[in-house]
Amino acid sequence: MSRLLGVIDAATVMGGLQDLTLNRSVASIPFAGRYRFIDFVLSNMVNSGVSSVAIFPKHQYRSLMDHIGSGKNWDLDRKRDGLFFFPPYFEPNETTSIGSFARLEQHIEFFKRSHQDYVVIANSYVITNVDFEEALAEHLIHDYDITEIQHEGESLEMYVLSKSLLVELIENRRTSQFISVSDVVKQPLHSFNIGSYEHKSYTAIIDSIPAYFKHSMDLLGHAAWSQLFSLDRPIYTKVKDEPPTKYATNAQVSDSMIANGASIEGTVESSIVSRAVKIGKESVVKNCIVMQKSQIGKGCTLEYVILDKDVKVLDGTTLRGTAEKPLVLRKGSIREAAVAK
Template identity: 55%
Template structure:
């Protein structure tokens, strides 16, 4: 697919249900599985399909996203030809529910017109999956469709494969047709295009709320789901950080959890996901929770069904309890004390 397909990732989506995790970052940059970001999955899927030119179209709070992806080196996209491109949006527009703003694309039309790839794959940034895009291209070519839309369990994944020339035409005629994005095209009952459906049968989770984020994270603790998502012959890449192994001190107990590098654990961790460089104090108990990078959990704290964002400090003796259907969220860089028990 390397000389045939252009990768286009829409990173402009804002989900109101994830606002607690999107105050300081874009949706694409939300941490997941202890050491990844949401965008890592679709980007890695493109790289594994030998796509060598990928354009990221961000809009909100994209500094952390650019810091994470850098030049694309960790995805083998730091190239003299093609590679990884960023096209931030300066366009102010109303609510748009679909993926792939044609106005945003139009502001960067040179990228599409100069590309030599015959096809363009347009995706969202918030689907966690390990998908092989090669069969999608094969079916698209065989059927001769104008648009191939990818589905999972009967629901659109908001991923589309089209010819690049066709995409350029949609962008250039947007004012005449009234189409603002790809979903406008496929849902228009009066369109004259041939639209096909590709059904993906592997594991996939679309993250659009705190509840779906928490549920997908907890699913990772199931070996069956983990093995479907993380495959040796189809790896998920992320930014490499050289950190020491985690230290388990006297009194530490870890069960059914994912622990990233660089942590220091003295307490009890059960059924949880612990990101890099987290410190869990003596006698602390962390259950059914997600603790993000560099957060510190004080001695004798009790956390159950909570999401702790990055750089949070939980003071000694603090008790916080949420539920699987409504996890309690602590914002990035804040602190919680024993007098603020939940």
Template identity: 50%
Template sequence: MRLMAVIDASVRMSGLEDLTMYRSTASIPFSGRYRLIDFALSNVVNSNINLVGVFPAYPFVSLLDHIGVGKSWDLNRRKDGLFFLPGSQKVGNYVSVGAFSMLGEHRSFFVKSRQEHVVITNCFTVAQLDFEEMLDAHLASGKDITEAICEDGTHLKSYILSKKLLLELMESYEEKKVISIEDVVNRKKAPYTFNTYTHDGFVAVIDSTENYFRSAMSLLEAGQREKLYLKDRPIYTKVKDEPPTKHLKGSQVSQALIGNGCTIAGSVKKSIISRAVSIQEGARLENCIIMQKSKIGKNCELTCVIADKDVEIDDGVVLKGTWQQPIVLRKGERVTKEDVQ
């Protein structure tokens, strides 16, 4: 009960525009069954934090539908629990984590809390972060602000500071010419002192479509999933009741993650298939990410393709992207043979 959490779901990444036309970064599907926010929420609850404020960006309907009142993360509580705290700005174009103008709109959320320290984290870093351990390191350092980093120096953009200091920054950020907690840390703004906490596990920073593709596909490699999905620190998500996937006669699947409720009659290799996807006979998929409820027609050939939710690909369509530039089909898009000739 020493920590409260801020999950900043407001930062928009220009490199993810194809996947965020109808949703925020936080609700982008990842690894077949999860959304990006699931990793931040799971880090929080696995660190025994019971008071969580989610600060979303518009449009946030998809995100609100996914997290609801926090039941899937055991955050639907009478005391503390999960709070959805949208800002008044309808264009959530914050460029760094922990914008003071956004947090300040909900100052009472912090004032009323019983916890003395705050962790501010983001929704585009996929990792297993132990915030209890990070808080111990922060307190032992005697510094004002602790930032999580990787062994290679990658900034994970998660921060711990006292609630008292955060409230002071909310009041004085304009005078001090800073915009966010990330800005304060990056500029090493005086008079504050800074500490780092080093994380040595799996990390993926999802700041572009190319990074999204490579990071997701890396989980198909031997041993990589075990680095992220730890038995003692599970990743929680909204439960979907779907029937088992049907593998029809003639289908072939190798080195793939397949969600529930799919119907597979074609060939799937080194791909991630979300729930309720239909892949018809003769279709061949390799190095693809296919999101939920998409339909792949007969005799299609797809290589290095990201198909967002509800995409329909007609019979015989051939799409070949590369690892450096995967082809992205936007949510609800329909692709015919005439479209690619």
């Protein structure tokens, strides 16, 4: 039985990801063709033996609840422990920093009743494959009060601490002036023993559209893919029954990830194509991210473009961005060829 209780703080608001979060939370942003951001931290917890996970969302969390459901795909639909979803009460001026004590206080009885002695608190926008049990071992060996998980010296805003300390910090938040677990770690003037655990495997902190595009393209390389998706620590997601991808006779695909249910009649190069996407004849899609059920018509040219879900690009349209500033087509939008004047 794991000694760790999992807490996913999914209340983060990222201004740099606004084009992708108009209708969803950061935690439910699609990634790598068939996954969502939250799949990675949730799978990390399950692979670390965590059997009780609490998710604390704040904004636009309907799609997140739909994706996670009962937690069955992560083996968290249990009679004891399992998955807990705690939508927020109204809290004016509440911080969105990781491990907000005001947010956790609304459900403090959950922590008091849980039987685990330690807690791992994590965000949903760091894409990696980390073993939280190893971080806990480091925490115990050095007798830290709070252990911060880092990558190459940079904080991943993931923390391990004892449940008793967490409850104490929550109950004393009004007198201590600490507002969150991350606030405690960052403040220099206190008596807590703060330590770090260095995570060495591939890690992506996705806080902007350029970062989203860069780290998505990283997955087309073997090094990043093999570190993120390992056989002994799989990344789980919501299972959808889709037919195999259909490739037309003249279709050409190279250096790309294509999810099930797609229909490819054109050319796809160095791109990520999600489920049920349609790409028409004589269209060229290069260095693009195409999300679920988007449709690209005939004779289109797209380069460095991110298409959110259910986007339609009409016949003959040319769209180009750059690697540093990819063009984003928002969910459900329609783009057509410019009319010459």
